Amino acid sequence: xxxxxxxxxxxxxxxxxxxxxxxxxxxxxxxxxxxxxxxxxxxxxxxxxxxxxxxxxxxxxxxxxxxxxxxxxxxxxxxxxxxxxxxxxxxxxxxxxxxxxxxxxxxxxxxxxxxxxxxxxxxxxxxxxxxxxxxxxxxxxxxxxxxxxxxxxxxxxxxxxxxxxxxxxxxxxxxxxxxxxxxxxxxxxxxxxxxxxxxxxxxxxxxxxxxxxxxxxxxxxxxxxxxxxxxxxxxxxxxxxxxxxxxxxxxxxxxxxxxxxxxxxxxxxxxxxxxxxxxxxxxxxxx
Amino acid sequence: xxxxxxxxxxxxxxxxxxxxxxxxxxxxxxxxxxxxxxxxxxxxxxxxxxxxxxxxxxxxxxxxxxxxxxxxxxxxxxxxxxxxxxxxxxxxxxxxxxxxxxxxxxxxxxxxxxxxxxxxxxxxxxxxxxxxxxxxxxxxxxxxxxxxxxxxxxxxxxxxxxxxxxxxxxxxxxxxxxxxxxxxxxxxxxxxxxxxxxxxxxxxxxxxxxxxxxxxxxxxxxxxxxxxxxxxxxxxxxxxxxxxxxxxxxxxxxxxxxxxxxxxxxxxxxxxxxxxxxxxxxxxxxx
Amino acid sequence: xxxxxxxxxxxxxxxxxxxxxxxxxxxxxxxxxxxxxxxxxxxxxxxxxxxxxxxxxxxxxxxxxxxxxxxxxxxxxxxxxxxxxxxxxxxxxxxxxxxxxxxxxxxxxxxxxxxxxxxxxxxxxxxxxxxxxxxxxxxxxxxxxxxxxxxxxxxxxxxxxxxxxxxxxxxxxxxxxxxxxxxxxxxxxxxxxxxxxxxxxxxxxxxxxxxxxxxxxxxxxxxxxxxxxxxxxxxxxxxxxxxxxxxxxxxxxxxxxxxxxxxxxxxxxxxxxxxxxxxxxxxxxxx
Numbered sequence: 041x042x043x044x045x046x047x048x049x050x051x052x053x054x055x056x057x058x059x060x061x062x063x064x065x066x067x068x069x070x071x072x073x074x075x076x077x078x079x080x081x082x083x084x085x086x087x088x089x090x091x092x093x094x095x096x097x098x099x100x101x102x103x104x105x106x107x108x109x110x111x112x113x114x115x116x117x118x119x120x121x122x123x124x125x126x127x128x129x130x131x132x133x134x135x136x137x138x139x140x141x142x143x144x145x146x147x148x149x150x151x152x153x154x155x156x157x158x159x160x161x162x163x164x165x166x167x168x169x170x171x172x173x174x175x176x177x178x179x180x181x182x183x184x185x186x187x188x189x190x191x192x193x194x195x196x197x198x199x200x201x202x203x204x205x206x207x208x209x210x211x212x213x214x215x216x217x218x219x220x221x222x223x224x225x226x227x228x229x230x231x232x233x234x235x236x237x238x239x240x241x242x243x244x245x246x247x248x249x250x251x252x253x254x255x256x257x258x259x260x261x262x263x264x265x266x267x268x269x270x271x272x273x274x275x276x277x278x279x280x281x282x283x284x285x286x287x288x289x290x291x292x293x294x295x296x297x298x299x300x301x302x303x304x305x306x307x308x309x310x311x312x313x314x315x316x317x318x319x320x321x322x323x324x325x326x327x
Numbered sequence: 328x329x330x331x332x333x334x335x336x337x338x339x340x341x342x343x344x345x346x347x348x349x350x351x352x353x354x355x356x357x358x359x360x361x362x363x364x365x366x367x368x369x370x371x372x373x374x375x376x377x378x379x380x381x382x383x384x385x386x387x388x389x390x391x392x393x394x395x396x397x398x399x400x401x402x403x404x405x406x407x408x409x410x411x412x413x414x415x416x417x418x419x420x421x422x423x424x425x426x427x428x429x430x431x432x433x434x435x436x437x438x439x440x441x442x443x444x445x446x447x448x449x450x451x452x453x454x455x456x457x458x459x460x461x462x463x464x465x466x467x468x469x470x471x472x473x474x475x476x477x478x479x480x481x482x483x484x485x486x487x488x489x490x491x492x493x494x495x496x497x498x499x500x501x502x503x504x505x506x507x508x509x510x511x512x513x514x515x516x517x518x519x520x521x522x523x524x525x526x527x528x529x530x531x532x533x534x535x536x537x538x539x540x541x542x543x544x545x546x547x548x549x550x551x552x553x554x555x556x557x558x559x560x561x562x563x564x565x566x567x568x569x570x571x572x573x574x575x576x577x578x579x580x581x582x583x584x585x586x587x588x589x590x591x592x593x594x595x596x597x598x599x600x601x602x603x604x605x606x607x608x609x610x611x612x613x614x
Numbered sequence: 615x616x617x618x619x620x621x622x623x624x625x626x627x628x629x630x631x632x633x634x635x636x637x638x639x640x641x642x643x644x645x646x647x648x649x650x651x652x653x654x655x656x657x658x659x660x661x662x663x664x665x666x667x668x669x670x671x672x673x674x675x676x677x678x679x680x681x682x683x684x685x686x687x688x689x690x691x692x693x694x695x696x697x698x699x700x701x702x703x704x705x706x707x708x709x710x711x712x713x714x715x716x717x718x719x720x721x722x723x724x725x726x727x728x729x730x731x732x733x734x735x736x737x738x739x740x741x742x743x744x745x746x747x748x749x750x751x752x753x754x755x756x757x758x759x760x761x762x763x764x765x766x767x768x769x770x771x772x773x774x775x776x777x778x779x780x781x782x783x784x785x786x787x788x789x790x791x792x793x794x795x796x797x798x799x800x801x802x803x804x805x806x807x808x809x810x811x812x813x814x815x816x817x818x819x820x821x822x823x824x825x826x827x828x829x830x831x832x833x834x835x836x837x838x839x840x841x842x843x844x845x846x847x848x849x850x851x852x853x854x855x856x857x858x859x860x861x862x863x864x865x866x867x868x869x870x871x872x873x874x875x876x877x878x879x880x881x882x883x884x885x886x887x888x889x890x891x892x893x894x895x896x897x898x899x900x901x
Contacts, residue, residue: 058517102641
């Protein structure tokens with residue numbers, strides 16, 4: 041038995057509000073049904089950045105009630121042969137998205153129980169058949185609205201295909217080896233300038249690092265050492281003076297770099313990705 | 328018989344979310360009625376840019392259910408003698424806006440059946456009579472909320488005036504002449520950096536241009552040639568490699584310039600307007 | 615008797631929409647209750663800027679219906695000993711916020727009748743006990759949702775403390791002395807580039823300045839004179855030609871500086887704060 045679909049649509053895209061795209065997409069939803077709730081998760085995802093779409097979806101999905109319908113549209117391949125899909129997670133969420141890597145983190149953390157290719161002949165806004173570039177409005181938004189409003193079932197979105205065929209991006213896992221943790225900067229907090237690693241707080245504890253004490257951190261950007269020093273490991277950036285670096289336990293229980301009331305990202309000119317490697321070890325006696 | 332007014336307000340302004348203007352305006356709506364839905368179309372329109380306000384409204388209005396009440400506030404003449412108006416379109420939408428050119432595209436594409444000057448003595452938030460600079464909050468938002476909530480009828484917004492008196496901006500139409508199409512860059516997609524012409528896809532077909540083949544495009548910026556080459560004419564930017572130019576059929580069924588996963592606008596340093604002229608013809612034998 | 619709590623939450627933060635923070639916070643609200651309305655006042659407050667949070671809240675709160683629950687999260691001290699509080703204003707609004715100065719303007723203009731320290735043991739999202747950096751999601755959003763949904767009473771948010779203990783930032787009051795008004799630039803309108811003084815329009819009238827006539831304005835930035843000239847005092851920037859300076863009566867009935875369809879802020883390179891002093895006097899005979 042699947043979770044009952046809620047009349048609740050949560051949207052994330054890279055459309056911005058600079059033109060009329062969001063308003064067109066939401067208008068289609070409201071034309072399908074007057075009552076389904078429309079929530080903006082964000083329309084400010086980095087352009088064409090499927091990795092960020094995948095990460096963000098997983099970051100917030102679990103805080104919503106089971107049965108919520110998420111719509112994610114970061115879709116550089118719109119109008120080409122990439123599949124448009126409807127996914128159902130093992131813990132009861134619905135996701136409507138291009139199958140282009142956007143499901144990577146959700147599949148890993150929640151698990152995908154069932155996936156279907158959206159049937160364009162039945163679940164596309166009929167009046168838009170002449171254009172190929174705005175599936176957020178014409179296909180994903182329209183199909184998701186019909187699903188959330190109960191006008192179609194999940195099974196009626198389209199034919200199922202194997203969850204093994206879901207397109208995924210490569211993901212790295214942090215490791216603890218001989219007292220040293222090795223991981224990467226997995227994503228940024230582009231607002232506050234924090235950098236989030238893929239290193240779980242639990243792994244720090246397993247390695248014996250203690251909150252409130254310093255640890256020694258080495259960061260390599262394409263093998264070049266860009267950070268190599270002792271830094272405070274603590275629960276919140278508020279525990280160090282303004283302007284000071286900190287390695288803290290972030291909102292997803294992974295450790296992250298911050299400058300208290302500043303931007304770690306700008307201070308050290310760092311981004312994120314598999315080439316930004318992080319090593320954490322005990323401080324030397326002299327530090 | 329007019330379309331029944333829906334309890335559904337869709338807002339577009341140039342206010343941004345940088346200060347408390349939007350929150351004040353929406354508060355007034357909620358104080359009028361607890362149930363009317365408030366939708367943000369956008370608060371990121373370019374400042375004072377009535378052309379963009381007019382274009383965007385027309386871009387998305389038709390995707391909403393009939394009876395929706397749109398509120399558009401790009402209002403450089405606030406507090407002066409420009410009219411505040413309530414318009415009813417021939418296809419059943421309500422629009423509350425300064426009559427300053429914002430109705431240009433909607434009048435052209437949907438038609439305006441009836442227009443009324445908002446009566447400030449009855450439809451302005453009484454507590455705000457001492458200030459003249461925020462009609463979004465004090466007049467448009469308040470009057471629209473009363474209309475959408477059924478507290479006043481469209482007729483009670485104010486006295487009618489002739490639709491011939493509606494302020495409009497000049498609009499250009501593309502022409503096909505002896506196998507050559509001449510138009511302009513009418514607006515941009517400021518997010519993805521695409522440039523949208525006023526040339527309908529249908530006119531391309533009428534001229535005999537075939538999707539998937541190259542056409543020869545000349546763009547003149549104030550009579551100076553800034554683009555003069557063969558370019559692929561196709562249905563989606565996904566059909567050319569990343570970084571390549573394309574002339575594609577956009578979401579409104581007009582042809583547009585894009586760089587696949589790039590910005591045509593930045594690549595060629597172009598904006599939009601009647602001085603950016605576009606010519607499309609068959610490719611030469613040598614191209 | 616307190617005002618009945620409305621199922622209406624109005625959020626302001628400095629989170630932006632660049633990542634998943636807002637979506638996580640709103641998800642928690644929806645998980646508490648499916649019906650409480652979620653309104654975005656803004657997520658674009660300047661980072662860590664408690665002064666702006668305080669000013670904006672007061673700017674728009676009074677336009678909402680009594681019983682509205684406001685949530686403000688500008689919280690550089692998250693996870694430290696600063697109090698998390700629930701406030702009830704003398705005119706019937708509820709505010710959930712860190713007690714870090716955010717209540718300054720509301721306390722001054724509306725008055726705070728009662729304040730309580732949120733009890734984390736009962737009103738924090740239980741699953742998030744291991745992290746200390748996202749009280750918007752884990753504490754403020756969750757507690758406010760329970761309050762707005764009627765799952766707890768205001769009294770059940772936590773234990774009361776004295777309103778005398780509320781943290782406040784210093785606020786300056788404009789004075790009229792011998793025909794000269796002295797005040798400060800209290801805040802900006804960062805969108806349109808206007809600068810808002812703390813000088814009430816009523817004080818201008820008391821001093822005998824007449825709308826439509828020039829006044830002489832001197833602005834000092836840290837005691838250096840940066841503006842010293844006659845400027846039109848009027849009701850709206852629309853009353854002077856594009857590009858011209860004006861001192862106008864703003865939407866909160868304080869006088870403000872603008873350039874018609876331009877940015878006063880950029881033109882004169884000015885910010886806001888107690889060091890930007892404004893003097894207004896009668897024009898000299900020669901001006």
